[in-house]
Amino acid sequence: MRDFSYLRANSLDAARQAAALPGAMLLAGGTTLIDLAKCGVAEPDSLVDITHLTGLNSIDVNERGATIGALARMGHVADHADIKSRFPAISEALWQAASAQIRNMATIGGNLMQRTRCPYFRDPMNFPACNKREPGSGCSAMGGVTRGHAVLGTSDACIAMYPGDLAVALVAFDAIVHLGERQIPVDDFFLLPGTTPDKEHAIEPGEMITAIEIPGTAAARRSTYLKIRDRQSYEFAAASAAVGIEFEADGRTIRDLRVALGGVATKPWRARAVEDALKGKGLEPDAVRAASLLAIQGAVDHGANHYKIELAPRVVARAILRLGETA
Amino acid sequence: MTLELSLNQQPAHARQGSSIGQPLTRRDGFLKVTGAARYAADNHPPGMLYAVLAVSSIARGRVASLDVEAAKAHKGVVEVMTPQNRPALAADPDAKDHPFMFRLDLLQNDQVRYPNQSIAVVIAETLEAATEGAALLSPRYEVLPARVGLDGAESFVPRGVGVGGPAVQHKGDVEAGLKSAKTRIEATYETPAQYHNAMEPHAIVVAWDGDTLSIDTPSQGLAMAQGRIAGLFGIAPENVHIRSPFLGGGFGSKGMISGPQILGILAARLVGRPVKLVLRREQMYGPVGHRAPTRQTLRMGMDGEGRLTALDHHAKTTSSTFDDFFEPAADASHTLYASPAIATSHDAVRLDTGTPLFMRAPGEATGSIALESAIDEAAYACGMDPLEFRLRNYAEVEPMTGKPFSSKALRECYRQAAETFGWASRPLQPRLMRDADGFLTGWGMGTATFPAIMFQAEARAVLKADGSGVMETGAQDMGQGAWTAFAQIAADGLGLDIDQVDFRAGSSDLPNAGIAGGSGHTATAGMAIHNAGAAVIARLADLATGDEASPLYGAGNEGVLARGGRLYRRDDESRGESYAEILTRAGLTEIEGHGKGAPDPASQENYAKHAHGAVFAEVKVDPDFGQIRVTRLVGAFAAGRVINPRLVRSQYYGGMIWGVSFALHEEAITDRRSGRIQNANLAEYHVPVNADVPSVEALLVHEDDPHVNALGIKGVGEIGITGTAGAVANAVWHATGVRPRRFPIRIEDLLG
Numbered sequence A: 001m002r003d004f005s006y007l008r009a010n011s012l013d014a015a016r017q018a019a020a021l022p023g024a025m026l027l028a029g030g031t032t033l034i035d036l037a038k039c040g041v042a043e044p045d046s047l048v049d050i051t052h053l054t055g056l057n058s059i060d061v062n063e064r065g066a067t068i069g070a071l072a073r074m075g076h077v078a079d080h081a082d083i084k085s086r087f088p089a090i091s092e093a094l095w096q097a098a099s100a101q102i103r104n105m106a107t108i109g110g111n112l113m114q115r116t117r118c119p120y121f122r123d124p125m126n127f128p129a130c131n132k133r134e135p136g137s138g139c140s141a142m143g144g145v146t147r148g149h150a151v152l153g154t155s156d157a158c159i160a161m162y163p164g165d166l167a168v169a170l171v172a173f174d175a176i177v178h179l180g181e182r183q184i185p186v187d188d189f190f191l192l193p194g195t196t197p198d199k200e201h202a203i204e205p206g207e208m209i210t211a212i213e214i215p216g217t218a219a220a221r222r223s224t225y226l227k228i229r230d231r232q233s234y235e236f237a238a239a240s241a242a243v244g245i246e247f248e249a250d251g252r253t254i255r256d257l258r259v260a261l262g263g264v265a266t267k268p269w270r271a272r273a274v275e276d277a278l279k280g281k282g283l284e285p286d287a288v289r290a291a292s293l294l295a296i297q298g299a300v301d302h303g304a305n306h307y308k309i310e311l312a313p314r315v316v317a318r319a320i321l322r323l324g325e326t327a
Numbered sequence B: 001m002t003l004e005l006s007l008n009q010q011p012a013h014a015r016q017g018s019s020i021g022q023p024l025t026r027r028d029g030f031l032k033v034t035g036a037a038r039y040a041a042d043n044h045p046p047g048m049l050y051a052v053l054a055v056s057s058i059a060r061g062r063v064a065s066l067d068v069e070a071a072k073a074h075k076g077v078v079e080v081m082t083p084q085n086r087p088a089l090a091a092d093p094d095a096k097d098h099p100f101m102f103r104l105d106l107l108q109n110d111q112v113r114y115p116n117q118s119i120a121v122v123i124a125e126t127l128e129a130a131t132e133g134a135a136l137l138s139p140r141y142e143v144l145p146a147r148v149g150l151d152g153a154e155s156f157v158p159r160g161v162g163v164g165g166p167a168v169q170h171k172g173d174v175e176a177g178l179k180s181a182k183t184r185i186e187a188t189y190e191t192p193a194q195y196h197n198a199m200e201p202h203a204i205v206v207a208w209d210g211d212t213l214s215i216d217t218p219s220q221g222l223a224m225a226q227g228r229i230a231g232l233f234g235i236a237p238e239n240v241h242i243r244s245p246f247l248g249g250g251f252g253s254k255g256m257i258s259g260p261q262i263l264g265i266l267a268a269r270l271v272g273r274p275v276k277l278v279l280r281r282e283q284m285y286g287p288v289g290h291r292a293p294t295r296q297t298l299r300m301g302m303d304g305e306g307r308l309t310a311l312d313h314h315a316k317t318t319s320s321t322f323d324d325f326f327e328p329a330a331d332a333s334h335t336l337y338a339s340p341a342i343a344t345s346h347d348a349v350r351l352d353t354g355t356p357l358f359m360r361a362p363g364e365a366t367g368s369i370a371l372e373s374a375i376d377e378a379a380y381a382c383g384m385d386p387l388e389f390r391l392r393n394y395a396e397v398e399p400m401t402g403k404p405f406s407s408k409a410l411r412e413c414y415r416q417a418a419e420t421f422g423w424a425s426r427p428l429q430p431r432l433m434r435d436a437d438g439f440l441t442g443w444g445m446g447t448a449t450f451p452a453i454m455f456q457a458e459a460r461a462v463l464k465a466d467g468s469g470v471m472e473t474g475a476q477d478m479g480q481g482a483w484t485a486f487a488q489i490a491a492d493g494l495g496l497d498i499d500q501v502d503f504r505a506g507s508s509d510l511p512n513a514g515i516a517g518g519s520g521h522t523a524t525a526g527m528a529i530h531n532a533g534a535a536v537i538a539r540l541a542d543l544a545t546g547d548e549a550s551p552l553y554g555a556g557n558e559g560v561l562a563r564g565g566r567l568y569r570r571d572d573e574s575r576g577e578s579y580a581e582i583l584t585r586a587g588l589t590e591i592e593g594h595g596k597g598a599p600d601p602a603s604q605e606n607y608a609k610h611a612h613g614a615v616f617a618e619v620k621v622d623p624d625f626g627q628i629r630v631t632r633l634v635g636a637f638a639a640g641r642v643i644n645p646r647l648v649r650s651q652y653y654g655g656m657i658w659g660v661s662f663a664l665h666e667e668a669i670t671d672r673r674s675g676r677i678q679n680a681n682l683a684e685y686h687v688p689v690n691a692d693v694p695s696v697e698a699l700l701v702h703e704d705d706p707h708v709n710a711l712g713i714k715g716v717g718e719i720g721i722t723g724t725a726g727a728v729a730n731a732v733w734h735a736t737g738v739r740p741r742r743f744p745i746r747i748e749d750l751l752g
Ligand SMILES: Cc1cc2nc3c(=O)[nH]c(=O)nc-3n(C[C@H](O)[C@H](O)[C@H](O)COP(=O)(O)OP(=O)(O)OC[C@H]3O[C@@H](n4cnc5c(N)ncnc54)[C@H](O)[C@@H]3O)c2cc1C
Pocket: A025, A026, A027, A028, A029, A030, A031, A032, A033, A034, A035, A070, A074, A096, A097, A098, A099, A102, A105, A106, A107, A108, A109, A110, A111, A112, A113, A114, A163, A164, A165, A166, A207, A208, A209, A210, A234, A235, A236, A237, B683
């Protein structure tokens, strides 16, 4: 491990200034960053510890929506009574993520910024070729072990999957990322790999996530996060879906539908085609299943991850139908 | 030395009679949950340096260059050990004097024979500096293509499998048996490479003093490690002092001292200071053993009543290119089911991997999952209930050898477990059961078995004039509770309350307790303890019965009982006196006795000795997602005398959970181009988490075995994994109608 300096920031401005320096990185819960430093992916010259900043860990929920401070812990948000009642998908996405120990340490800001689990990305010592780490160096994953790689949003440069759960729910409900003054829709915050897989977020040096804002909607209130994986807990998604529904006054016709996918794409994946196909219709199981197939339009597999293409629409369909049952 | 042990004497439990059979809690439990237990890597002798391995990126080839200068220039780096300056050894690390001696990679040359092989050691003032120094070595390689996978090289028939058993065996005429059969099945199953993944990584803290070595390192076999180290360094074994008071798991990977541990000793010799070397998790995927993958094909023939007419079990497996360990998977078919014709055979390929090693029922677990799956298929092909089919083929004598069993309460295991599970209401056809939530529900079963193995062990017992006792043996507690069970045996052997016995273990300075492996530690070291106790009691009885002043005078050895710190006349228990009185009158501060534990050659010759069990599993499978959850496991096991029911039950639980792990979770995934394992960490190499194990029940079936040893102990450590893995696989079939053919069973196997 390379030597680095450690700075405990005591104000937001100090943190942003220090983080703007080349080689500097923000340190929140450390559950991603320390891991990446150990495997040689992150080689910070300086760490700027933001966990002592005050006022960034609040969770405010009212009629208009929820604002969650970047330093709020995953575990706290998952357990928050108002989040549970008004944004069940957010709470469910969080408590199905990682482990209890990690959720107690990890922050919401850090969670959005977690990096891919692509094993080649995480092993620079043995696999120098990785376009995400070293633009232009190639991709070691293609032709290798790909069971966990993305089938949606891939490019010739990179097929790495975005592994997080929370962001999937955020994308479904049009959350806004607050970078101090600047605000940006979460769907635009995450970037497709394209030819620049090294650039994952619309965030500039010296910027920092300060909060996440989620508009309060009827669809968010009736929402769920369904995560499928081999192991019951402590595993990233094989495929997941965040879904929210609002019915018309008749209680049957879909007025608003939100669908986003996790575990299958290079970024949290909003499936608007599914939404559009079902809006204005009833929850007829066959129609839902047929519409859910639109979620994987354009999917491309790389061998071992083919099953995700089969699995993802089924997860979407189940999540939608399950929400309908609770009507 | 082992102060930790004496700190935690059990309070006197409300108990009647002997210590053996009492459900005492673990003596090390308090120390472990409070963090007071000191593991090897917790040691920090003055002046200690940190050593970090540099390991190879490639699977095969040679190291062309290392930037030693760059590493040495890094602040804090003291020395870099490479083949150029590695201190000389007294023995060739590639020599193999016996099957239990494994070839080691100790920087003997620049050749690379598997990924993660050690290619240099960086020694520094801090862990961070040593780690960075290792990174700065920037090795360059001459690379040869990696040989990967069960078809990655030309296959051959190994000379021996396991610890040297024949690779090919048969009795009767399998082909004739198949031909005459009314029903036949043939099925192939694949099991993956698995890695032990003990929670505690291999670690060593070592200090040289002249030609004497002081070592803290986890070991499942202290005396063997001591001998191996002495041989490699050309020093007397008594000069090698190894302490191993606690192990954070071993599972076989700490049975033999590994290459990296020896490199720690070499590093300390090179720099002339104490050194600590701890493997990183990913470095445990190579030099410390693994379970090799297998591809197994079973053929079975059955007559009109569902009786086996032939059983053929072939296993293909892998070893390294430079050493021999062949997973004896097909041998699982030797002991369980009666058949007039049985054939087992193995072949293997040599790959660019580290050498496989004993791991969690080596051969037994791997073979069991295939055999139990095939038995399930055979039962179905005959239209029979799987339990009925197993009973129809119940082996009254060991099928392969014809020897009688020393004891076998398997019928009772089947009965108790089936009843507790509620097996009787199981439909024969698959895919018929659904629960209220719409999950496909399946019930499966498997037979568990594991040989009752004994090694060689010694113990020393002391009785003191204050009436207390000491029992010493270099036994290893991997976390299974061995020291608690041994202390119980010691207390009974000495006729003392357990609180009056100072049980000492975990050091190579103590008598050789053999190896904590093969599920034979309790039987072996337990018998040594039992015999040492008997020897010192016999001396005490000699003193008493020969002393006119004693109420026991003239009673003779046979006529004396030891209990509660007193000797009694067998014919008149009102006449007796305390150990303290006897020793004090004799003017002795203490007396000692020695005992050995070893298999009895005569009973070895005459009997087949195995523990048995039956495991029933319930799984639920999501019909759309193929997601499998084990919801219920019930096992019943008969394994001779139960020393401590709480610990034994825990061993069964642990074994059964490893069975779930085998069926559904564990798999090392190799990049076929480089030969590297791509999930060499505990985030992606999966074992079950708590949520994967909702309900486990283990029933202890009574079994008296007069032949295995005087205490009647078989072994409980590994049997739980056998039977369970197959039971889960069979339950998955029963739920879905899809027969698992490769393990672990994954979502994509059931998506349909
Ligand atoms: C074994 C394991 C399993 C996991 N499983 C899951 C899972 O199933 N689902 C899931 O969603 N996640 C999972 N995670 C990821 C986990 O949720 C993240 O590690 C965690 O949320 C990161 O938060 P942190 O506060 O620890 O971030 P840190 O490690 O401190 O930081 C992560 C990154 O974010 C940057 N950063 C931190 N805060 C800010 C900020 N305010 N503004 C801008 N940048 C910032 C840091 O510089 C760093 O680059 C798993 C992690 C592990 C180790």
